[in-house]
Amino acid sequence: MKNLVILGAGTSGTMMASHLVKKLPKKEWNITIIDQYKTHYYQPGFLFLPFDIYTEEQVKKTGSKFIPKGVKYVQEKIELIEPEFNKVVLQDDKTLNYDILIIATGSKIAPDEIEGMEGPEWQKSIFDFYSYEGAKALRDKLREWKGGKLVVHITEMPIKCPVAPLEFAFLADSYFKKKGMRDKVDITYVTPLDGAFTKPKATKALHHLLEEKGIKEVTSFNIERVDYENNKIIDYADTEVAYDLLVTVPTNMGDELIERSGMGDDLNFVPTHKHTLQSKNHDNVFVIGDATNIPTSKAGSVAHFEAEILEENILRYIEGKTLKEDFDGHANCFVETGNGKALLIDFNYTQEPVEGTFPFPGVGPLKLLKENKMNHLGKLAFRWIYWNMLLKGIPIPFVSSKMSTKGKRIEQTA
Incomplete structure (x- = not known):
């Protein structure tokens, strides 16, 4: 018997288990998935938790219930990957040999990377919403907060879902309006980018929304430290932004396992071929989702598109065939803008978001x-799709893994 081992039972790992258990001959292949955590989180829901739009129960479930039959589930901490020996070492020194390894270990926040961020004011006046604990603590804070200077801040790129901080600012505007206290809250959006988003066309639309909602924008802000004693963030050019409540997106990094194993870059992301999803350094290792260093959005939709392409490439690898260079960096993201509305953006490595209709050309129903x-409504529906389709490896009808240009006003970039 041959062994395929998946590291991580989050979005990407669970999807790959669901895809491959249907394809690999059971008499020839054992599939094992390893994760130390019991809980599976719907991470897009962390955005809604602080505003009491979603409950705790809607964003977390027991992870084992989503592992498909025929896949062995090992709930233990992974200590080390030894790719030269095709071996994974667990915390208790137990080892698992593999013929094929899929790394789906995701990414996590690292507030300790910035001086003063994870200090005595962490989860008191300084919060994140990229973790379950952070989003829940921020919800409790917002319920009783009386107003002041709210700063929504991004430390550096890449981050999970690059539009999420913007969504937070928009939802905050809506939230405080509903509470009848918008006039008591000054909202400032602070980013290291030179605009609201990474793509020019979307940046223009999103900047317009920031202006319309009275949200100040500070760009090209590369934070050096948080002065929590004086309630301000300071960048390397000595620019200061004052806050009463700081909602920050800390540095996002790959799992420490990748660093221990010597397989990552400076941020612990695994060097990955951006079109095949094969490790650049080890032929029988494949990488998916937030664990990769590929230049596309770290979002659930991207992992979904990657899974469909990676499934075929793993089958081709087993058969000794040339891998298909089919992944185009496709990302499809709903952007909450508050007041019960949202934008939709669809883009890839070379094509920035443009106007048009989705998924049907000229028809939509999404714009x-x-x-x-x-x-x-599409954004809210995605939660049901996530739990009932994506994790089970069921394709979303009419949405292809490669970006379609049909129905879009294409302006080709480099």
Whole structure:
């Protein structure tokens, strides 16, 4: 028997288990998935938790219930990957040999990377919403907060879902309006980018929304430290932004396992071929989702598109065939804009978000780069799709893994 081992039972790992258990001959292959955590989180829901839009129960479930039959589930901490020996070492020194390894260990926040961020004010006046604990603590804070200077801040790129901090700012505007205290809250959006987003076309639309909602924008801000004693963040150019409540997106890094194993870059992301999803350094190792260093959005939709392509490439690898260079960096993201509306953006490595219709050309029903209620409903529907389709490896009808140009006003970039 041959062994395929998946590291991580989050979004990407669970999807790959669901895809491959249907394809690999059971008499020839054992599939094992390893994760130390019992709980599976719906991470897009962390955005809604602070505003009491979602409950705790809606964003977390027992992870084992999503592991498909026929896949062995090992709930233990992974100590080391030894790719030269095709071996994974667990915390209790137990080892698992593999013929094929899939790394789906995700990414996590590292607030300790910035001086003063994870200090005595962490989860008191300084919060994140990229972790379950952070989002829940922020919810409790917002319920009783009386107003002041709210700063929504990004430390550095890459981060999970690059639009999420913008969504937070938009939802905060809506949240405080509903509470009748928007006039008591000054919202500032602070980013290391030179605009609201990584793509020019979307940046223009999103900047317009920031202006419309009275949200100040500070760009090109590369944070050096948090002065929690004086309630301000300071960048390397000595620019200061004052806050009463700081909602920050800390540095995002790959799992420490990758660093221990000597397989990552400076941020512990695994060097990965951006079109095949094969490790650049080890032929029988494949990487998916947030664990990769590929230049696309770290978002659930991307992992979903990657899974469909990686499934085929693993089968081709087993058969000794040339891998397909089919992944184009496709990302499809709903952007919550508050007041029951959202934008939809669809882009890839070479094509920035443009206007048009999705998924059907000229019909929609979803509009690209247009703020409306239908896109908001699409965002909310994604939670059901996630739990009931994506994790089970069921394709979303009419949505292809490669970006379609049909129905879009294409302006080709480099």
